[in-house]
Amino acid sequence: MQTRYSFGGDEHVYVEVDEEMSLEAFFIALSLRNAVAEAEIPGVTEICPANASFEVRFDPDVIAPEAMMARIKELEHKAEVSEKRLTTRIIEIPVYFQDPWTHETLMRFRERHQDPTGSDLDYAARINGYDSVEAFLEAFHSQPWFVSMVGFVAGLPFLYQLVEREKQIQVPKYLRPRTDTPKLSVGIGGCFGCIYSVRGAGGYQLFGITPVPIYDPTQTVSYLKDFMVFFRPGDIVKWKPIGREEHDRIAAEVQAGSYAPRIAEVTFDLDAFNADIAGTNAKLMEALDGV
Numbered sequence: 001m002q003t004r005y006s007f008g009g010d011e012h013v014y015v016e017v018d019e020e021m022s023l024e025a026f027f028i029a030l031s032l033r034n035a036v037a038e039a040e041i042p043g044v045t046e047i048c049p050a051n052a053s054f055e056v057r058f059d060p061d062v063i064a065p066e067a068m069m070a071r072i073k074e075l076e077h078k079a080e081v082s083e084k085r086l087t088t089r090i091i092e093i094p095v096y097f098q099d100p101w102t103h104e105t106l107m108r109f110r111e112r113h114q115d116p117t118g119s120d121l122d123y124a125a126r127i128n129g130y131d132s133v134e135a136f137l138e139a140f141h142s143q144p145w146f147v148s149m150v151g152f153v154a155g156l157p158f159l160y161q162l163v164e165r166e167k168q169i170q171v172p173k174y175l176r177p178r179t180d181t182p183k184l185s186v187g188i189g190g191c192f193g194c195i196y197s198v199r200g201a202g203g204y205q206l207f208g209i210t211p212v213p214i215y216d217p218t219q220t221v222s223y224l225k226d227f228m229v230f231f232r233p234g235d236i237v238k239w240k241p242i243g244r245e246e247h248d249r250i251a252a253e254v255q256a257g258s259y260a261p262r263i264a265e266v267t268f269d270l271d272a273f274n275a276d277i278a279g280t281n282a283k284l285m286e287a288l289d290g291v
Helices: 023-039 065-074 076-081 100-108 120-127 133-141 244-256 270-275 277-290
Strands: 004-007 012-016 044-049 053-058 085-097 145-150 157-161 185-189 192-195 205-209 236-241 263-269
Touching (some): 012 023, 023 270, 085 133, 263 270, 270 277
Antiparallel strands (some): 004 012, 012 053, 085 263, 185 192, 185 205
C-alpha cells in the first residue's frame, strides 16, 4: 500500500492509506494515527479518523504545513511494522428486520430505486445470489461487523462485514437519495452497513430498525450520559434479530432509563483473523455469552 498525503487548505493534512477499505488498510491508518497522537506534535489540534485514512488539523502559526507533513511521514514506517491488534468491544445490536416504519419509507421512494417493483431486501437478496430474503438476512446477521469509522452524520457508524472478501454483501445505494429515512434504520450502501443515527435524507438500502439509540446530544439516554456518541472505530457489532414485541419492550426500557446494551471486551488480532476467519468470529461472538 502506498500512503498518500494532501493538504486541505492551510490547516489540514489528509492521509490516505488506500482508496479501498480493507482491514489491512484500516489497521495501518489506525497505527499511523495513533503514532501521530502519541508524538504530541506541537500545533496539532485535532485528528479525525476515517475508513482507511485520517485528517490532521493543525495551527500553521505553530508548525508550517510542510513541516507538519514531514513529521507524519517520519512516523509512517513505525505504523507499517506495528502489531495489528486491537483491544475493543463487541456490542449486540437488536434489529427488527422488515419492520413497518422502514418498509413504509422504502415504498414511498420506489421511483428512486433500481427495482421499483420489489423491496430493498428483495433486491439485495437477488443481486447477492440468495434464493430468499430469509437466506440473505441470515448472511447479514450471522457474522459480526467491524466499525471502521464514525461520522458523516453525527454518531453514524460505517460497518464492514468480517467475512472473506468474496462473501461480503454489497448493495448499491438508491439511484437518487431519499428525502426521509427513519431514525435508527439499518441498511447497506456499497460494502458498508450503517445505522442512521438521526432522521434525515439517505440512500442506503433499508432492511430494518433498531430500538437502541446510538447518538444523544442531550445525553439523557442512560448509557450515553458520559459520551453522546455510542460507537468508536474498532468496535465490533453482532446483530440480533428481534420481533415487534421485543422491539417495543426495549424501546420502553430505553425510555425508562433501564436498558443496558450487551457489551463485552475482546481482542481483535488481524493475523489471527486472516488465518481463521470462522474461528475468530465464533470466539468474538461467544464473548457476549459471558456478559
